[in-house]
Amino acid sequence: MIKVSQLTVRYGELKAVEDLSLEVQRGEILSLVGPSGCGKTTVVKAILGLIPYEGKIEIFTSRLGYCPQKDVLFDWMTVYENAVLPLVLRKEQPPSNIKELFERFGLSGFEEKRPYQLSGGMRQKLSLLRAVLSGEELLVLDEPFSSVDAYTRKKLQIWLSEIVHRMKSTVVLITHDVEEAVFLSDRILILSDRPARILKEIRVPFSKPRTIKTFSDPRFSEIEEEVLETLMNQP
Numbered sequence: 426m427i428k429v430s431q432l433t434v435r436y437g438e439l440k441a442v443e444d445l446s447l448e449v450q451r452g453e454i455l456s457l458v459g460p461s462g463c464g465k466t467t468v469v470k471a472i473l474g475l476i477p478y479e480g481k482i483e484i485f486t487s488r489l490g491y492c493p494q495k496d497v498l499f500d501w502m503t504v505y506e507n508a509v510l511p512l513v514l515r516k517e518q519p520p521s522n523i524k525e526l527f528e529r530f531g532l533s534g535f536e537e538k539r540p541y542q543l544s545g546g547m548r549q550k551l552s553l554l555r556a557v558l559s560g561e562e563l564l565v566l567d568e569p570f571s572s573v574d575a576y577t578r579k580k581l582q583i584w585l586s587e588i589v590h591r592m593k594s595t596v597v598l599i600t601h602d603v604e605e606a607v608f609l610s611d612r613i614l615i616l617s618d619r620p621a622r623i624l625k626e627i628r629v630p631f632s633k634p635r636t637i638k639t640f641s642d643p644r645f646s647e648i649e650e651e652v653l654e655t656l657m658n659q660p
């Protein structure tokens with residue numbers, strides 16, 4: 426679904442990403458984890474074509490949705506208008522299953538409310554719904570659950586695993602949360618300090634969709650430990 430070859434990104438003198446190559450297969454959930462400021466968002470912005478870069482990036486779909494790190498919800502619009510904004514901008518009609526999507530995202534009945542009237546978890550779901558309406562085939566999610574409490578975060582992780590499994594989406598996920606990466610991913614790429622390079626790739630063998638039981642699989646903590654060790658022992 427995505428092929429990145431020898432990606433290098435500079436912001437003036439600062440090299441944020443160096444010679445990074447990766448592939449994402451159709452239906453795969455790939456996480457990028459790495460130290461703060463190492464260049465994760467930069468990789469994603471290059472994939473989305475938002476910044477100039479050296480190297481080659483190929484994306485084999487146009488149905489792409491992006492959920493940025495900081496939600497961009499507009500309080501002067503209703504929840505419904507916020508969700509369908511990408512469609513309005515492209516002069517497209519909402520899909521015929523829009524009502525069902527609102528239900529699946531737990532937003533049914535809130536269509537006419539404003540974003541400030543929603544809980545943190547519902548705001549996250551609204552941002553994800555907007556991304557899905559923009560294109561559910563490839564979802565690029567940058568720290569999608571960064572601003573909710575630990576319990577809501579777990580609930581959202583289980584919900585996300587179920588929903589992307591049902592939509593057969595390919596997902597690129599950026600997260601600081603190692604447990605979240607292990608829970609949601611098929612594969613984790615651990616990035617080095619800036620400039621971001623791939624230190625290690627770890628495959629996560631659990632069946633999908635993941636459930637609350639996944640957290641207590643004995644292999645879960647082994648994989649989590651391997652990711653943490655790689656992050657902490659990097660040169």
Ligand SMILES: Nc1ncnc2c1ncn2[C@@H]1O[C@H](COP(=O)(O)OP(=O)(O)OP(=O)(O)O)[C@@H](O)[C@H]1O
Nearest residue numbers: 436439441459460461462463464465466467468619
């Ligand atoms: N527009 C920009 N101009 C100059 N420097 C930038 C710009 N955007 C990012 N940087 C720098 O590039 C480096 C990588 O930033 P990036 O946001 O990609 O890191 P990150 O790994 O996503 O960080 P975090 O985990 O904290 O979100 C950082 O040092 C950052 O300060």
